Each structure stands twice: as C-alpha cells, then as structure tokens.
Amino acid sequence: MNFASELSRNTSFPICYNLLPHFTAKGQEYTALTKCVTEAVNDGRIHTFLLADFLIHRQGFSSLQLAEKILASGGEPVVSLSLTFNDRDTIIDKLQGYYRAGVRHFLIVSGDYPSQAPNKPTRPVSEIDSVQLLMLLDDFQKKGDIAKGCVVSPFKTFESEQVWQYEKLRRKIRVGADFIITQLGYDIRKFDELIRFCALHEIAAPLVANIRITDMQTARLVQARSIPGVKIPSPLLHTLHEEASNRQGALGRAAKVLAVLKGLGYDGALIGNHSTDFSEVKQVLDKAEALQNDWQNFLDELNFSDAESSFYYFRKDPQSGLNRGETASVALKHFPSPTYSFSYFVDWLVYVPRGPLFKLTGRFCHFCSTRKFWYTFLWLLEYVSKGVLYGCKMCGDCTLYACGFLCYQSGCPKKMLNGPCGGSSEGYCEVFPEKKRCYWVKVYHHMKGVNQHVTFVAPPIPARDTSLHRTSSWINFFLGKDHRKMNFDDS
Numbered sequence: 001m002n003f004a005s006e007l008s009r010n011t012s013f014p015i016c017y018n019l020l021p022h023f024t025a026k027g028q029e030y031t032a033l034t035k036c037v038t039e040a041v042n043d044g045r046i047h048t049f050l051l052a053d054f055l056i057h058r059q060g061f062s063s064l065q066l067a068e069k070i071l072a073s074g075g076e077p078v079v080s081l082s083l084t085f086n087d088r089d090t091i092i093d094k095l096q097g098y099y100r101a102g103v104r105h106f107l108i109v110s111g112d113y114p115s116q117a118p119n120k121p122t123r124p125v126s127e128i129d130s131v132q133l134l135m136l137l138d139d140f141q142k143k144g145d146i147a148k149g150c151v152v153s154p155f156k157t158f159e160s161e162q163v164w165q166y167e168k169l170r171r172k173i174r175v176g177a178d179f180i181i182t183q184l185g186y187d188i189r190k191f192d193e194l195i196r197f198c199a200l201h202e203i204a205a206p207l208v209a210n211i212r213i214t215d216m217q218t219a220r221l222v223q224a225r226s227i228p229g230v231k232i233p234s235p236l237l238h239t240l241h242e243e244a245s246n247r248q249g250a251l252g253r254a255a256k257v258l259a260v261l262k263g264l265g266y267d268g269a270l271i272g273n274h275s276t277d278f279s280e281v282k283q284v285l286d287k288a289e290a291l292q293n294d295w296q297n298f299l300d301e302l303n304f305s306d307a308e309s310s311f312y313y314f315r316k317d318p319q320s321g322l323n324r325g326e327t328a329s330v331a332l333k334h335f336p337s338p339t340y341s342f343s344y345f346v347d348w349l350v351y352v353p354r355g356p357l358f359k360l361t362g363r364f365c366h367f368c369s370t371r372k373f374w375y376t377f378l379w380l381l382e383y384v385s386k387g388v389l390y391g392c393k394m395c396g397d398c399t400l401y402a403c404g405f406l407c408y409q410s411g412c413p414k415k416m417l418n419g420p421c422g423g424s425s426e427g428y429c430e431v432f433p434e435k436k437r438c439y440w441v442k443v444y445h446h447m448k449g450v451n452q453h454v455t456f457v458a459p460p461i462p463a464r465d466t467s468l469h470r471t472s473s474w475i476n477f478f479l480g481k482d483h484r485k486m487n488f489d490d491s
C-alpha cells in the first residue's frame with residue numbers, strides 16, 4: 001500500500017502511526033516499537049509509520065534500522081528529515097541511504113532548535129530551509145517514486161504568524177510537496193480553516209490531520225514546550241483537569257476528533273500516543289468507526305478554540321462554530337518604520353531596472369569587481385552601512401528586498417528564508433520564548449498593506465551559494481551571481 005496514493009484516493013482514509021520516540025518522556029525501546037508496528041500491521045488498518053531520522057537513538061538503535069524493520073513487517077515508513085542538524089549534502093546522503101533501503105516517503109521539517117544544556121551546548125546547522133530542500137529534491141521527484149510531505153500549522157495565535165504559515169505552505173506546494181501534515185493542534189475550527197484555505201488557493205495536495213491521544217500527562221509535556229509551537233487551549237486544559245487521570249476520556253476524545261476531521265474532509269490522519277500501547281490506538285480506531293456517521297454532533301463538545309485571543313482567517317459560522325467562506329477582516333497596518341521607508345526608496349533607486357540609478361550603479365559595480373582597491377572600498381561601504389542598518393553578516397546573497405528589509409541572517413536563529421518555522425508561540429521566537437519576537441512576525445508588519453494581508457511578491461528563494469559568503473552582495477547582484485541570477489547585459 002502506498003501512503004501518498006491512498007491519500008489521493010477519495011474512497012480511502014489512510015492512518016499513519018506516529019512513532020516519533022522523542023515525544024515520549026523517556027524515549028521508547030526498540031523492541032516495544034517493533035512490537036507496536038507488528039500489531040498495527042496485523043490489525044490491518046495501519047500500514048504507515050512516521051519516524052524521525054536519528055543516526056542513533058538514545059536507546060542504541062538507528063532510524064534506518066527501524067525503517068528496515070517496518071518494511072520487513074509489511075509496513076511503510078515515512079521518515080521525517082530535520083534541517084536543523086543537517087547541511088544540504090548530509091541530508092541528500094541520508095535520503096539516498098533511506099532510498100536504497102526501500103523508503104519512499106519523506107517528511108521535510110525545519111526541526112526543533114537544539115536545547116542548550118549548560119555543559120553540552122549543541123549548535124544547529126540550519127543551512128537550508130524546508131522550501132529549499134524541496135527544491136533540491138527535484139531530481140528525486142523526477143524518478144517519480146518518492147513522495148515528499150511538508151508540515152503546516154494552522155494553529156498560530158496572531159495574524160502575522162498565521163498568514164506566513166500559509167504563505168510558506170504555498171511555497172512548499174509550488175516547489176513540489178506531495179502531501180501536507182498539520183502540526184499538532186486541538187482547535188477544530190483551525191483544522192477547518194486549513195481545508196478552506198487550501199480550497200481558496202487551489203492547493204490540491206492531500207491533507208493529513210495530526211491527532212494525539214491527549215491526557216493530563218501529555219498536556220504537561222506540551223506545556224513544558226517539549227513540542228515547540230504547540231499549545232493546549234485553555235478550554236481543553238480545563239477538561240483535562242476535570243478528567244484527572246481518566247484515560248478513557250482521552251481515548252474517546254481522540255476518536256471523536258478523528259471522526260470529525262474525516263467528516264470535515266481530511267484525506268488521512270497521523271495518530272500518536274505517548275506510549276507504545278497499540279491497543280489504545282486500536283480502541284480509538286474502533287470508536288471512531290462506530291461514531292463516524294454522527295460526527296457533526298461532536299462539534300460543540302470539541303470546541304476548544306481560544307476564540308477571543310486567536311486570529312482566524314475566515315469569518316465564523318455561528319451555527320456550526322466553524323468557518324464561513326468569507327475571509328475575516330484584518331488589523332490595520334502599522335506605520336512603516338523610517339528604516340523600512342528609506343530602504344524601500346534606495347532599493348527602488350538602485351536595484352529596480354527602471355530605477356533612476358540602476359544603470360549607473362550597475363556600471364560602477366562592474367568597474368569595482370575587477371579592481372582590488374575599489375572592490376575593498378565598496379565591500380567596506382556595504383559592511384558598515386548594512387551592518388548598522390540591518391545587522392548584516394555579509395552573506396553575499398542579499399534577500400532584504402523579499403523580507404521587509406530585515407536581515408534573516410541576523411534575525412532568525414534557524415535562518416529560515418522562505419517563511420517561519422512552526423516553533424513560534426504567541427508571536428515569540430521558539431529560541432527566545434517571551435523575550436524576542438519571531439523574525440517573520442516583524443517581517444509581516446513591515447510588508448503588510450493597509451487593511452489587507454501581506455501581498456507576497458517574491459517567489460521561493462533557493463538555497464544560497466555558500467561560496468559567496470563574505471563577498472559584496474551589491475557586486476554579486478549586478479554580476480548575476482546571487483540567487484536571482486539576473487542578466488543585465490542588455491540593460
């Protein structure tokens with residue numbers, strides 16, 4: 001059975017079992033995981049298993065080993081590849097290794113920022129983002145037998161976070177993502193919003209709902225930020241407190257959520273549990289099947305939205321508690337900062353081919369490119385001026401024009417260039433919770449038009465050429481060396 005093909009068939013609703021061991025408090029044992037896989041395959045309703053790529057897990061087994069075991073059991077692994085720890089060559093090597101072993105499904109994720117234990121600091125790599133990896137995987141796609149999944153969160157609190165999540169999704173689809181898995185979330189209205197957003201923007205890739213069997217213990221892990229960017233809405237927390245340790249409550253709720261999301265139009269589901277007890281997942285599947293015809297009756301009881309504090313893309317339908325077709329009104333634009341206005345003006349003067357100083361600047365950059373003294377002069381001018389204005393790191397491939405004139409190299413710890421990771425919470429950066437705003441939240445406010453969502457003009461930005469590091473981006477632009485690869489010979 002092929003997960004991606006099954007997702008695309010209207011008549012089936014494939015379930016993927018989430019084996020991501022790092023979501024458990026202590027991690028899971030290899031034997032327990034493989035037992036769970038065997039039981040699931042024997043049950044007949046689950047053939048696909050999501051696992052995270054790790055060279056060696058804490059329990060001493062590798063993800064490749066687990067993927068091979070899943071294949072040998074008659075199941076199908078979906079390997080989640082994280083970009084926080086891998087540069088582009090490493091990730092392609094890994095992908096080839098899994099491919100040789102028979103893995104055909106991959107989930108491309110930004111990855112969590114590593115925790116900074118005082119005696120063991122870990123430095124992330126963050127060389128490319130998920131959109132750029134999808135672009136680099138074009139060669140594999142041409143072989144036609146791998147399926148590339150991507151993730152989106154419809155569960156963000158602010159307009160600035162949410163709209164960028166959706167814009168990044170559109171970029172991922174544009175560069176070849178085959179299916180979409182939601183981030184973990186609990187707001188049914190937001191799940192519905194994602195379906196409507198995809199319909200509005202003609203995104204045909206199948207949607208997979210991420211469902212977790214959630215009790216108070218799971219909630220505590222989430223509250224402790226074990227899964228960045230995920231939060232438990234206050235109404236659900238209240239219910240969990242009332243349930244105390246009643247596991248049946250968690251199983252019944254997961255079954256109802258599964259029935260509702262299938263009813264709403266999701267194409268498949270990813271189900272996770274904080275134990276390797278397959279019998280619990282089996283109970284959820286059994287209950288969901290029994291409840292399926294009544295799914296609309298559960299909408300009220302599953303309404304866990306933080307409606308007062310959250311942004312919703314569409315207007316609310318008071319009858320169902322979900323969404324109507326019209327988009328919601330958005331907040332007014334902030335006044336552009338002086339730096340933004342100045343940068344916009346200078347960009348128009350020198351970088352836009354019809355700008356008044358474009359030709360002159362181009363000629364001067366060509367002149368400087370072959371003369372050491374003048375190259376150094378221009379390099380220093382760029383270094384000082386952009387260092388003061390934007391915290392420029394002289395990456396040599398400037399993308400300020402596409403990011404509201406804010407530098408991603410100095411602004412985003414994960415160096416996300418095509419939109420935010422999923423880790424932001426209440427507008428704050430995953431790496432600096434409650435201290436520093438997410439870089440993309442700031443970009444949104446810089447780019448936003450009056451009374452409307454951001455109008456995105458830049459196409460997906462490919463992985464940058466690292467050989468340009470510490471060179472002049474001004475000269476690189478006019479020589480056609482940066483990511484835009486512009487040819488100005490005729491200008």
Ligand code: SF4
Nearest residue numbers: 392393394395398407
């Ligand atoms: S050249 Fe690179 S580091 Fe400098 S401002 Fe532009 S994007 Fe940032």
Ligand code: SF4
Nearest residue numbers: 412421429430438439
């Ligand atoms: S600035 Fe935003 S996109 Fe960058 S790491 Fe922080 S939360 Fe993620």
